[in-house]
Amino acid sequence: MSRKLIVGNWKMNGSLASNDALVRELLEGIGQPACDVALCPPGIYVAQLQNLLAGSPIELGVQNVSMNENGAYTGDVSAEMLKDYGVRYAIVGHSERRQHQAENDVHVALKAKRALAAGITPIVCVGETLRERESGMTEFIVKRQLSAVIHLNGHCISEIVVAYEPVWAIGTGQTATPLQAQNVHAVLRAQIKAATEHADRVRILYGGSMNAANAGELLSQPDIDGGLIGGASLKSADFLKIIAAARA
Numbered sequence: 001m002s003r004k005l006i007v008g009n010w011k012m013n014g015s016l017a018s019n020d021a022l023v024r025e026l027l028e029g030i031g032q033p034a035c036d037v038a039l040c041p042p043g044i045y046v047a048q049l050q051n052l053l054a055g056s057p058i059e060l061g062v063q064n065v066s067m068n069e070n071g072a073y074t075g076d077v078s079a080e081m082l083k084d085y086g087v088r089y090a091i092v093g094h095s096e097r098r099q100h101q102a103e104n105d106v107h108v109a110l111k112a113k114r115a116l117a118a119g120i121t122p123i124v125c126v127g128e129t130l131r132e133r134e135s136g137m138t139e140f141i142v143k144r145q146l147s148a149v150i151h152l153n154g155h156c157i158s159e160i161v162v163a164y165e166p167v168w169a170i171g172t173g174q175t176a177t178p179l180q181a182q183n184v185h186a187v188l189r190a191q192i193k194a195a196t197e198h199a200d201r202v203r204i205l206y207g208g209s210m211n212a213a214n215a216g217e218l219l220s221q222p223d224i225d226g227g228l229i230g231g232a233s234l235k236s237a238d239f240l241k242i243i244a245a246a247r248a
């Protein structure tokens with residue numbers, strides 16, 4: 001497996017001043033990381049982050065991308081526009097967008113397609129709610145979510161990143177155990193293997209209350225290739241510790 005990938009998803013947090021301070025602290029402490037690292041600020045700060053991260057080992061990502069090409073889509077930002085700003089990754093299908101913006105599997109698959117067409121790597125989020133887990137539907141839900149993306153993107157599937165984010169673990173402090181996460185990652189890995197002979201290129205990240213204390217054990221699981229970090233990515237010391245825990 002290739003280098004691990006650690007992605008900070010700032011969600012709707014930050015300001016010009018606090019972004020500047022956080023990125024400077026990260027750049028002072030990061031050295032030569034043993035993994036790939038990216039930050040996904042709110043879209044309005046993409047230009048600021050492009051400048052702050054220039055020439056650094058940290059790449060730029062975004063939290064969303066339009067499912068449409070340029071045109072009459074008020075309020076949308078296209079993958080082509082994001083590419084203009086040096087964006088390397090786009091999170092698609094985060095559960096907060098599925099829940100609050102009514103995004104469905106088809107929207108997510110289209111967003112992944114637009115990102116790939118623009119040369120941006122989509123980070124496709126999948127994950128079950130607590131009720132779905134308790135009903136024994138975890139495998140069915142994550143496979144359904146990923147299969148929509150596979151169906152629309154065909155052989156390009158080897159170019160995506162997948163993030164398994166159990167909804168019940170996001171922002172709750174209730175992390176999936178390493179075994180719970182590994183079991184779902186193994187299911188996703190098998191699904192990707194059935195879709196492409198290049199499945200080994202696809203990194204599967206874990207997200208959901210990953211922090212400096214639990215990152216090492218989660219990242220040591222055979223099918224966990226990195227992390228998608230929310231709250232802990234807003235604190236430079238914590239995020240740097242997670243980066244340090246991510247060795248190939």
Ligand SMILES: O=C[C@H](O)COP(=O)(O)O
Nearest residue numbers: 009170171208209230231
């Ligand atoms: O995108 C990140 C995930 O939603 C995880 O967020 P969290 O680390 O705050 O639980």
